[in-house]
Amino acid sequence: MIIGIPKEIKPQEYRVASTPDCMKRLINQGHSVLVEKGAGIGAGFLDTDFIQAGAEIVDRNKLFEKSEMIYKVKEFFPEEFQYLREGLIIFTYIHSNAHREQTDAFLEKNVIGIAYEDIQDQNGEFPLLKPMSELAGKGGFIMACQYAQKSNHGSGLMLNRVHGVRTPHVTIIGAGTAGLGAAELAAAFQNQVSILEIDLNKLEQAKYKLPPNVELLCSNHNNLIACLKKTDVLMNCILWPKWRKDHLVSKDMLKMMKPGALIIDVSCDEAGAIETCRATSHDDPIYIEEGIVHYCVDNIPSTFARTATESLANATLPYALELANKGPKKALVENQALRKGLSFYFGNLTLEETGKKQNRSYITPEEALGMRA
Template identity: 40%
Template sequence: MRIGVPKEIKEQEFRVGLTPAAVRALTEQGHQVWVETQAGQGAGFADEDYQKAGAKLVTTPQEIYQQEMVVKVKEPLPAEYPLLHPDLILFTYLHLAASRELTLALLKSGATCIAYETVELTDGSLPLLMPMSVIAGRLSVQFGAHYLTRQQGGRGVLLGGIPGVSPGRVVILGGGTVGTEAAKMAVGLGARVQILDINLHRLNELELIFGSRVELIYSTTQSVEDCVKDADLLVGAVLVPGSRAPVLVKEDLVAQMRPRSLIVDVAVDQGGCIATTRVTTHAQPVYEAFGVLHYGVANMPGAVPWTSTQALVNATLPYTLKLARFGLPAALEQDPALAKGLNVKAGKLIHPAVQATFPDLS
């Protein structure tokens, strides 16, 4: 198969769809790989590294999208829409529920689009989303600690506190991968941590992980209100695979939070679980609403591209190899998890959650 790897054009997105090691794995199996020049530079991979791995370097995205399959990191942006075509397999993060515009563009293109975030194993786990969720969860507290400093506009709270001064309060909505990793970081800093979730089984699992170091709370409207009001750092970590995130914190509750407290809504790429959340960028990551700072960067792992590129490609490469070796129909038939990643094909919405989000497009 002919495979293209473009340079990401999302603002300050430094990850890349394939590492040189992944390119070598593909070329050793007889596949051809085209890589756009400087595609891996932000993640620490030079053009020469790709050449040594067997890739062919090209200078334009048009040459990349002429191939049979494009492997990238983030969803296509409007400048890339005209490059999509019916003979293309696009393998990347899509998060369609958050963007009607993108969904329409993919339908119009006729391309076959497989979303990393909806590839799902039989146990319900999301193997291609998990590594980025781990990173985003950890970064949510790392960035949270930074923006809570007074110099960044925050309350001036040290999350860990010191003897004689209470630690900061970290409230985490959702006890999945993002929430768990955020809690690990917050506990490590010495913060007071609360996790809210509606899944009692998951709360029991979290007790085995954290013991008494984290307060585990069943999520109701009342418990969310009680916890959020006193939070120094609120982390939105809610996920419904393929669907828009439910809004758990409304504007009036944000208005009751402590002045200059901070919200990091990791669910922003699925629309956000906090009503006042809007998408920001690494260049301008924070804004203020109702006296509360908001961090809404939709590609948080892009801040640590050396780590996150390798983590992502470690997870995606087996599926990329399968698509390249067997072709689309056979690969989807052999691998039910990969089949669940299919979101758009031949101008039609395929994934049930995306269909439910845009019923008029189904």
């Protein structure tokens, strides 16, 4: 199979889909890899690194023209829609529920779209979200340290225990991979940390991973309100169902928070768990609403592009190999985890949450693949 790795065009996106080492695995199994000129620069990989691994460096037009599978990091933007064609395999973070124009284009062009974020293994885990979730949680806390600074429109609070002054409080919603990553750093900086989680098993597991300055709370209304009133930083690390119209933290609830407190929405579901969340960029990362500073950048891991690229490439490679070695239909039929990520198949929408959020008709991946009537 001919696999194309384009340069990401999302503003401030520095990751690339594969490292030279991971690329060698694809090439050694008989596949050809095309890399767009300069695709790896942001992550610290030169074109010569990819050439030494056996790839061919090409321009964007040739890459999309020749490739059978596009292997990338972020969703497609309108200027990339011209390159779509029937049967082209798109393997990336798609986030179709949040991008109606992209959904229209993928359906119109009859592509095969497989979303990293929806691949789910037999244990219910999301293996291609997990490495980026850890970086997003840890990076989110690093950004909290930055945007708590007065020079960045914050309250001027140092998120660290300093003798003689009150120790800051950090509230983290969710004890998943992102939440634990955020808690690990927040606790290491000796803040008072509270984690809110509805899954008591996750809280029990967190007890053995985190130090005593992390309070582990069942997520309910009373505990949430108590945390909102005292916290200096609120970090959202849960994914909110895309079709839900309610919110965990409403706009009115922000009035309970300290003036100048900071919200870091790691998950960045627009108007999701936090009603006032709207996606921002690294160029313009914050806004203030109800006196609360909001940081809602939707690609935090890009800031740590080298680490993020290596971690993501390691996680996606087995699935990319399976698609390339078996072809998309056989790979999807035989691998249930991969099939969970199927969002588009020759003009059919196969992702329930996008169908519900965008009020579109959809079918199951199994129906699309002819596995059952």
